[in-house]
Amino acid sequence: MAKENIPVYDICSISREPGANDDFLADRLSSYLHKYYDHLHFPHRHSFYHLLLFTRGKGTHSIDFTTFDVKPYQIYFMIPGQVHSWHFDNNMAGFIINFSENFFKSFLQNPHYMDRFPFFSGISEEGVYQLPVDLHKQTAQLLESILTYSGHDWKSHTDMVRVLLLQLFLLIDHSLAANSNKAIPQQKLILLRGFRRLIDTHYRSIRLPKEYADLLYVTPNHLNALCQDLLGKTAGELIRERVLLEAKRLLTNARMTVTEIAYDLNFQDNSYFNRFFKKYSGMTPDEFRKQFHTENK
Structure with missing residues (x-):
């Protein structure tokens, strides 16, 4: 079979920094775009899970050939293998989290734990959520804490980052369920x-x-x-x-x-x-x- 033309990035190939962690990356969106926008705005795939929260800015974000208009406090969840690209203006702000499939496996002893969250279904429309106003501050604070703990003495704080990230997932999952028209068994x-x-x-x-x-x-x-x-x-x-x-x-x-x-x-x-x-x-x-x-x- 011919080799795939669309690029596939892992966490290390994106960061390209000495000593980069191959299981986790957290950054402010403005900094991330400044470093990597030149090649990441073209369609590409990831070998990892990808989380993106916009707090400011405009543009479009395409996931598996479905295009979404960017809005403040819109959060995107992607699983490995999805094709996506973005086209943003120059005034973007927010947070970005990348983590590998192995990041939670040894911690949770459950290889299918991510499957419980509807936003990690791999369906484009199910991975995009407009946060309600009452979650804006709490979500941003969680992501700020993740940035803090992931930026200093990573080995000592890895489990704290995992707990904070899981707390974020559970918070969004609860919000989705609470705003659903019906409770699903x-x-x-x-x-x-x-x-x-x-x-x-x-x-x-x-x-x-x-x-x-x-x-x-x-x-x-x-x-x-x-x-x-x-x-x-x-x-x-x-x-x-x-x-x-x-x-x-x-x-x-x-x-x-x-x-x-x-x-x-x-x-x-x-x-x-x-x-x-x-x-x-x-x-x-x-x-x-x-x-x-x-x-x-």
């Missing part, structure tokens, strides 16, 4: 998260809701009703959306042909892939690719 959330995790693992080889239902030990009707109830979509739609998203990500790679992408995604032939892509995106793969590269020159 934990059992349903666990099942939905399990389904999404399976899709992320198997979307290339498993396309039928029945096969996922078997893996989850539920009936296809139960799985479909769960998705309709919580998301207003069918189980089949979630699977197709994940395949379409990966197709779009791969199409950003100018070195891969459409035929290679169709093969990578396990389509029977190129024409079937073209029909699938046009049906669910409204344009052909070649049209999408041309539009993407025109917009990101």
